[in-house]
Amino acid sequence: MKLIILSSFWLVLYSFWFTGCKGGKWYGKWFPYPPGAEVTSPVDKKPGYKGRVPMGIKNSNCDDGKTNLTVDWDKSADSYLCFYENLKDYMPDLYVQPILQCDHIPRGYMPEHYCMHTSIVYRDDVPTFGGHRPLWPRYGEYQYLPPQRWLHSLEHGAIVMLYHPCADPxxxxxxxxxxxxxxxxxxxxxxxxxxxxxxxxxVTWGCKLMMSKVDHKIAKEFIMTSALQGPEKVSTDGQFDYALLRHAKILTDENDSTICPEI
Structure with a gap:
């Protein structure tokens, strides 16, 4: 994993940290689990591509985009509303530089598709890869969309924009x-x-750019270099649309042949 601090004009490498072998023993992180670890969310053994639950197929016994949605989100308004007393804590700060953080994802890694009877919990607050639901979301803006859905979008090469509900409007x-x-x-x-x-x-597949104040140049550069880099080159719109506010508009074509054509 690497951590990069970004200024308005330069991408400056801030620090690296590595964990590795010491005395013949591995003290770093294991991917995806340490040897012998108990996996609390077992993989569904159903027919699918390379053993996975097939994606994009509505199935009331697995994922139809309507059943058991509270497994991922309890529909609490706290997910998308801000309490007034918290506003001051999320004001933009010019002195807080953006951070680019990327995870090393092994080649050949293929995230599992989990049915709605299985709870998916991520180790990171802002995951950049991992198992997810078989139905991916339609592109656009949501009142709230849980990571169990948008991680599937990352796998297809999408950009996910996250903002705290108390962030500056x-x-x-x-x-x-x-x-x-x-x-x-x-x-x-x-x-x-x-x-x-x-x-x-x-957030893109494997990387995330976090900011206090939006920097147009850095945000655009991140999108242009990191978008469409997911392991699955799928441009087809998704099937899940719960809490969708605005459907995305096609700019050049469905494949996004030209990124950022208007800015």
Missing amino acids: QEINKLKGIVTNCLYRHIITPYNKLQSQRPFAL
Whole structure:
């Protein structure tokens, strides 16, 4: 994993940290689980591509986009509303630099598709890869969309824009404008697990850019270099649309042949 601090004009490498072998023993992280670890969310053994539950097929016994949705989201308004007393903690700060963080994903890694009777819990507050639901969401802006859905969009190469509900409204609209004018394959949703220091995040497969204040140049560069890099080159719109507010508009074509054509 690497951590990069970004300024308005330069991408500056801030620090690296590595864990590895010491005395012949491995002290770093295991992927996806340590040897012998008990997996609490077993893989569904159903017919599918390379043993996975098939994606994009509505099935009331697995995932139809309507049943058991509270497994991922209890539909609480806390997910998308801000309490007034918390507003001051999420104000943009010019002195807090953006951070780019990327995870090393082994080649050949294929995330599992889990049916709705299985709970999916991620180790990171803002995951960039992992198992998810078989039905991926339609592209666009949501009142709220849980990570169990938008991680599937990342796998297809989409950009996911996350913002804390208490983030500055002008900054939210600024970042929305960048994302919606860069590519069709995007998801926009509030996300209350973002830290107050950096209440904005752009997420792609394996990488996330976190910001206190939206920097147009850095956000655009991240999108242009990181979008459409998912392991599955699927541009087809999804089937899940619960709490969808606005469907994404096609800019160039469904494949986003030109990224950020209007900005």
